Amino acid sequence: MKTSLLISTYNWPKALELVLLSVENQILKPDELLLADDGSTEETTDLINAFKKKSSIPVIHVWHEDNGFQRSIILNKAIAQSKGDYIIQTDGDCILHPYFVKDHMLLAKKNSYLFGSRVTIKEEILAKLFQNKIIKFNFFSTGIKKRTRTIRIPFFSIFYKTKIELSKKMRGCNISYWKKDFIAANGYNEDMTGWGREDSELIIRMMNMGCVGKRIRYCGIVYHIWHPTSSKSNLNKNNQIQEDTIINKSLRCENGINKYL
Structure with missing residues (x-):
């Protein structure tokens, strides 16, 4: 199978630089890198x-003008240009463990999606992180939280079974899925603007189609760089869209990726 590594980003080139260094440091590289850019300035483009x-790695940079938080739209636009069969997705503030791509690829199975954990890099070490361009961490590293999540023992992941309900631990910064399942659900719901629920609402539709989820604990590791919390001004609206998806057992959204295909 061909893999597409998808990274969303917005106006934080210092963080994205470290993420890209970690991409180049992958034990098994993806077939292509998709950068979904939600309107960053020229510094990010440079x-x-x-x-x-x-x-x-072939790089596809998909950009649109900054018109507020439109992550759902730019992710759809990027995936519409992808050539991979399998999408491995993270964010531009998440440094990847060297085995991140390989772990997702080895555990991928038909009619399922994967979701992994994230280690938190604390605010107080950001100056050192960026100055020294640190991309490697372990259990004993300073300045991290949830350090047990740094432990990589792939054998232990077999004890995590597939689930037919959405896990509260699922995060869009560490998921992977088959492109055909994404397209069948019509991708991200572009009615969801502003922060919150866009990833979980997508996954709920995929699960309504019969996809099951598997947590990839002890592998597929990312290190999330601390940043201030995004505005949650649209969260109530997005919560309602997700609730409607659950109640109606929706398989597809109306306002999705189909317009770019």
């Missing part, structure tokens, strides 16, 4: 262009 010139 960083991506510089990475393109030296990376062995």
Whole structure:
């Protein structure tokens, strides 16, 4: 299978630089890298262009104008340009463990999606993190929280069974799924603007179609760089859209990826 590593980003090139370094450091590289850019300035574009010139991975930079938090839209636009069969998704503030891509690829199964954990990098070490361009962590590293999640023992992941209900531990910064399942659900619901629920609402529709979820504990690790919480001004609206999806057992959204295909 061909894999597409999908990273969403918005105006934090210092963080994205570390993420891209961790992409290049992957034991098993993806077939392509998709950068879903929700309207960043030229500083981010310059960083991506510089990475393109030296990376062995084909890079697709998908950008649109900044019109507020429109993550659902830019993710749909990026996936519409993907060539991979399998999408491995994270965010531009998550440094990847060297085995991140390989772990997702090895555990991928038909009619299922994967979701992993994240280690938290604390605010107080950010200056050191960016100055020294740190991309490697372990259980004993300073300045991290939830350090047990740094432990990689893939054998232990077999004890986590597939689930037919949505897990509260599912996060859009560490998920993977088959592109055909994403397309069948019509991708992200673009009626959901502003922060919150866009990932879980997508996954609920995929589960309504028969996909099951599996938590990939002890592998598929990311390190989330601390940042202030995004505005939750649209959360009530997004909560209602998700609740309607649950009640109606929706398989597809109306306002999705189909307009870009």
